[in-house]
Amino acid sequence: MNYSGINYGFKIFEKKYEMLTERELFDILRFSDILSRSEDSLNRNISLKIISVLFDDYCDDEIYQLFSKNVLVKLGNFPSLRFLEASGNQIDNEEIELDKIIKQVFQKTTISEQYFTDSQFETFNKITNANHFSFSAGTSFGKSFLFTEYIKWLIEEKNASENIAFLVPTRALISQVVSDLSESIHNSKYKIISNPDIPAIFRNQKFIFVFTPERLISYFSEASNPNISTMIIDEAHNTIADDERSPMFYHAITLADQKSINMYFAAPNVPNPEIFLELVGNSVEESKRVLDLNVVQNKFFLDFKKNKIRIYLDFIENKSTEEIPFAFPKFEDFLLKMTNGSQSLIYCNSIHDTVEKARLISYILPERASEELNDLSDHIRETVHSNYYLAELIKRGIGFHFGALPQEIREKIEEQFKIGNIQYLFTTSTLLQGVNLPAKNLFILSDKIGLSNMSELNFRNLAGRAGRLSKELYGNIFVVKFDDKKWNDNTQRLLDYKELPDIESKILSGKKNFYKNVGNVIDDESMTNKSMPEWEKRQVADYATILTYQQKKNIPSQLIEKFSQKNPNAKSLFKKISEYEVTEDILMLSTTIKLKYQEEILNESDSFIFELEFDHETCLKILLMLYKKYRWDIEEDKRGLGNINKLSYYAVLMTEWIESKPLNLIIQSSIRFMDRNDIELSINHDPKNREIFSRSNPSHVNQVINDLLKDIENILRFKVKNYIMNYLKLTDQDDGEWQKYLEYGTNNQTIIELQKIGFERQVAIELEERSKEDFSFNSKGEIVEINSDGLLLSPISVEAKKQIEMLLL
Secondary structure (H helix, E strand, O other), rough: HHHHHHHHHHHHHHOOOOOOOOOHHHHHHHHHHHOOOOOOOOHHHHHHHHHHHHHHOOOOOOHHHHHHHHHHHHHHHHHHHHHHHHHOOOOOHHHHHHHHHHHHHOOOOOOOOEEEEHHHHHHHHHHHHOOOOEEEEEEOOHHHHHHHHHHHHHHOOOOOOEEEEEEOOHHHHHHHHHHHHHHHHOOEEEEEEEOOOHHHHOOOOEEEEOOHHHHHHHHHOOOOOOOEEEEEEHHHHHHHHOOOHHHHHHHHHHHHOOOOOEEEEEEEOOOOOHHHHHHOOOOOOOEOOOOOOOOOEEEEEEEOOOEEEEEEOOOOOEEEOOOOEEEOOHHHHHHHHHHHHOOOEEEEEEEHHHHHHHHHHHHHOOOOOOOOHHHHHHHHHHHHOOOOOHHHHHOOOEEEEEOOOOHHHHHHHHHHHOOOOEEEEEEHHHHHHHHHOOOOOEEEOOOOOOOOOOOOHHHHHOOOOOOOOOOOEEEEEEEEEEOOOOOOOHHHHHHHHHOOOOOOHHHOOOOOOOHHHHHHHHOOOOOOOOOOOOHHHHHHHHHHHHHHHHHHHHOOOHHHHHHHHHHHHHHHHHHHHHOOOOOHHHHHOOOOOOHHHHHHOOOOOOOOOOOOOHHHHHHHHHHHHHHHHHHOOOOOOOOOOOHHHHHHHHHHHHHHOOOOOOOHHHHHHHHHHHHHOOEEEEHOOOOOOEOOOOOOOOHHHHHHHHHHHHHHHHHHHHHHHHHHHHHHHHHHHOOOOOOOOOOOHHHHHHHHHHHHHHHHHHHHHHHHHHOHHEEEOOOOOOEEEEOOOOOHHHOOOOHHHHHHHHHHH
16 A cells, blocks of 8 residues: 555656556455455555555556445445546446445435445434434545435424524535535425524525524524524534634534534544533433545645655554655646646635735636636626736636635635636635535645644644545645745644544633633633733633523533532632623623623613714714723734724724625725825734835735725624624613624615525625515515516626525525
8 A cells, every 4th residue: 555655646746656567456456355344444444545546547457447346335435436437447247236236225315326425324324313413524524415414304204394503613604505505405395594583584484594603692592583403513623622713602502402402513533523412411422433534635745945745654653755856846836737637725824825825826827718717707806896816816717715705706716616617726724614625636835723833633624625525536635835934843743644632622621720710700810821812811701701691591501510610719709690780681692792891881870872873983983982891902802903093994894884885895995094094004914014005006905805804704793793782782772773784784674684585795785776676575674575587587687696596486
């Protein structure tokens, strides 16, 4: 196996290698055949690896064809078997065919000519026989396919009588899950909804919800909403991740547990998937770790500083070749060679690096003769900005991808990549949030995620994007080093084959003085670690608010139980919590805000009164008030809401966003604001590298656009919305309208209603302007009927027609 793997590496890097003799080929294939019958996952994976690395050189050899087909049947790897047969392997053997037919009979799915793999079939049977379950598997396992089949089974089993939910970590993943479900679920009794406000037009339906944690919590806050019976928690490792988002994820699943919802957790590559069941107090017996691979990877380390490579060998701990010289002095040349005729993902970490690396490759690629790419380029210029770099890159088959890109454009990029028009996709860590964009080649240019070193689990999850199930047998991972700042001796060890360590939950372990610090937040004391990062302080503070909510609501939880055990002052702190006057209903929705500020505002005698006015002056007054009341100078990032000098800029965004301005006009207003006020830019967010903004500088314009996209998603639609909602609730003002305005980016009721149904904001604005006569409303202003035929005949965009067909027909 090692010999074959090294040969494959030598071939890639244009080194001489010897072909196997007929006897050597037979022996290694016989070895693969024996291993494929093993009960041990490692042996089966080695068997698949052998078949994969030999494919390019021996796919036409009859001996290879016989053994490879038999191995894949024995492994039950039907997607790879389809690829093999489509590649010309039509070997006819009665014994193999009989084995294949027997497995297909038992492992058939609802889709014609598609069958469960052995590991999928075993996992599916366990899920359908359990009230809760947790499993982990490799990135190419096919979780989405498995869960879609489970939902179809559940709908039939329960006679379409129950509501189902998907919980996903980010907004960026919502659209992908909704799209996948829409293509697969065709039951007229069900509607797929991604907003917590159920539209009136669908209220007699059953639902499949696709929510982020924040949206699920919002859904639970409305008592009249229909019950959810089953919830699938995808990318479940985010519930205990070491970041600011994990507390809300944890809060969401504990609320679901209180409502006796059956929960099914799935996470990539986690060694101990039972931890998610333990987190909500369920039996850890109903869990499974799947180690079988469906696609294998070849790993290479490229050092462009030394012009040397190292080939890493799978399934043998800490094993690689010596450094070997290679003949590609420039990364761009090697990227082009490897992508020729296929596709490549390039991970760059930051948005700035992602864009700049994409631009670098664009200088040596011609425009592609693709009408679809030209149309997409024009669309980006029209809806974002005429000088947005992405518009020019797209025409060359290059894209970049990050979570804050407008949903419509992000979906179009994903679509063009999936059909092969985009060959080079440069990306941030959105790939680690479950966005399903595999490619034959994965280039990893950074050993960081944000400012933190990449963990072993994150590296494994990222690496799993190399190789497309049913389109190839293997993927290539190229870890690329350009300088000494990245991929040092420690992070290079991520490439070694070794067992992953168990993941841990601070809630369960209490490590790093976690429960002492939670108590300190309640007591308004300093953290035990004076140098604790700001994000971690916010994380601990969020858990303290969740603890307060659970204690006041008398909810039994692991957080409450472990706090009682591990904090010696728990009794007095619980007494202090009982004296807080903020109600449980407010706390439930405001776990990202420290309780002390909420308590102070609740007891104020003179409140700031919100008016339904949205001009710049009014929005700035609101932001300045919130800055003072919630101490943003202490609690928020100085690059964002914690910087008082940026509030005027945020007020510009807030005004335009609420007044239904299209994105391109919001961008133009922001550019004018930056230009007129001589605003300084931190180039690539480096405080030491500052320049006065110039609208004639394309680099400045693109940084402002990318920052604005993030600010709409993270600042307006999340942080500002939550602060305003909290303040209005605490001061007995109506919070519903402002919450909707900031969430949906409009104060127009019809546009809000259309987004509830599932239309994207820009399409909703278009339909409201051009086709309002095709909607019927009730006395509350809710849409209760839509003339779909009339809409389709009206002068609307292709994208609007596409969404009408998906959502209404």
